[in-house]
Amino acid sequence: MKKNEEVETTKTKAGGIKWGLLIVLVVVLAFGAGAAGTIISGKYFNSQDAKPKAEKVQTGAAISKRQRLVNVKKFIVNLATDDAADPQYLRLKVSLLVADDDQAKALKKDMPLVRDSMIRVLKPKRAADLLKNNQSIDEVKEQVKEAINKNYGSSIVQEVYVTDFVIQ
Structure with a gap:
């Protein structure tokens, strides 16, 4: 069993x-x-x-294959104020659009000229001027582009893109 x-x-x-x-x-x-x-x-x-x-x-501005973006390191600018006891600062980082690699290399080499041009445009601005409406940033971008191109001696910068913008 x-x-x-x-x-x-x-x-x-x-x-x-x-x-x-x-x-x-x-x-x-x-x-x-x-x-x-x-x-x-x-x-x-x-x-x-x-x-x-x-x-x-893709309906916005298109960047061609030859164009290059040159990054400008983040920096801080003192803004104009009426009260010296209450300073205001702008922290800004931008990228600049140029036509090709050669212009990108030239612009990187002349970065002090770029930064100086930007500081000269931004220093006399007041925080209220920069924040009053949406077009104020576009106006500043155009002024920065014109200042860089003028100081550089040719139209090297095609467009300015703001990648960081803080006012304190």
Whole structure:
């Protein structure tokens, strides 16, 4: 009788292992199918929605492949005030757009001229002048561009981009 019980126990253990492997295999296949479905649906269904968004972003000013941005290190300028006991400061960081690599190298070499030009434009400004409306920053950017180009002796800077602007 013990032989029959051992045979049944062995059959039950073997059957349990088969069901366990089958369950694990089904779970792994389900996760794999879910991951594949997510990838496929993301690739084919969302790509149509992404194109119009990308087009909307690119409607602004475009920078050509030859043009380069030259970063000017962050610096602080004392602003003009009526009260010497309450000074105000402007922390500013800009990037300057130039035509090509040669002009970018030349502008990096002459960075003291760039910084001096910017300080001369910004120092007489008051905080209220800079913050009065949205166009005031655009006016300052244009003034900075004109001052750099004048001091440099040619129109090297095409555009000024403000990347950090804090008044305290």
